[in-house]
Amino acid sequence: MPLMSASGSFTRYKIVGDVPDAVLREPVDILKHHAFQDIDATADERSFGWVSFEDMLDNRFASAPPQKAHYLLFALRLDTRRISPAVFKKHLRVALDAERQAGKEDGRNFVTKDRKTELAEQVKLRLMARSLPIPAVFDVVWNVDTHDVYLNSTNSKVQELFEDLFTLTFELHLERMTPSFLAARILGEARTKELEDIEPSPFAAGA
């Protein structure tokens, strides 16, 4: 529950359009379709999906329901395997040295470009399988009274991942409350034109 930390960064969204009642009645069934899948036993580079707000190991939402008062609470979990560039460089060297050695014995003293690419791929896969995925969890808060949605992150890659997965899961579109969209919300559609025509104010010149 990163949300409970003393300080946290948030991206604000509004859901565009109507939210079907079914989504609010049975959110667990819908979340489960895109629940997080563990990749500890594979060599996959990354995996992401929904988990319980209370427990990042719970992708069945068994420990607690997402409904709390007028909120839906769940979390986006993202596991990523990373290989340190220094480790990769070393193991690629070892593989290339072995290849050159074998080539010499056959009377060849070079490694082709294609073969190098192939070796790099093999090394990467081998190291991936040996490294453990690093888990990260980002809380999601959905106020079902206002249909405001908050993501507990301001990282642009996490924002994009979240927006895509949210739309895929709920078939609902999110509008990020950047200055333009927030202003359009506050002022109403009728005044959008005024926002489109806005230019930077000459503060120093005093009008």
Place this chain on the structure above:
Amino acid sequence: MDVNTAALKDAILGQDFLTWLWFRSEKNGWLFRMADGGEVNVYLEQKVSVRGGEGDNVETAVVSGPNAAFAEAREGLKAGKRVDRALLRLEQDGNTWMVQLKADDLSLNALRTPKIETRAAEGEDPDGPILEKLFLVEKGMGFVEELYGQFLAARLGPDWRAELRAFADWLGEKA
């Protein structure tokens, strides 16, 4: 509004807002009246960043200090720069929120709410602390939204030119 137009206007609106907020909070004696009749104190704290220029010629100056008057940042404003990041302290009824706002997207970075008891006492709703935290997070966001609404009313209202003249006077006073 389409996404491309919105992206073009985001920085303009965000920078105008934060620049105005700095001036307006000082002019108001750091006090803003909210729509529900409550009052909120708004202070720019410790760190402010100003930006000017376009494209490859963008220049940014970050000024920080515990009790900063931000003299260097004011110089930046005089040279035509506008605020692009600010750390705000918001106070209401003895409670304090801190939040860092970036002009380009108005995302709420490092939002610090008033402290809460993170564990529910015996006999209390176990969800109590979470709900209290959410209440405080939304309250902090609500303050920012309302300040932004007040800015928009001024920015798009008939008196914006007068507001800009007052701004220039304020900037001159601090020379």
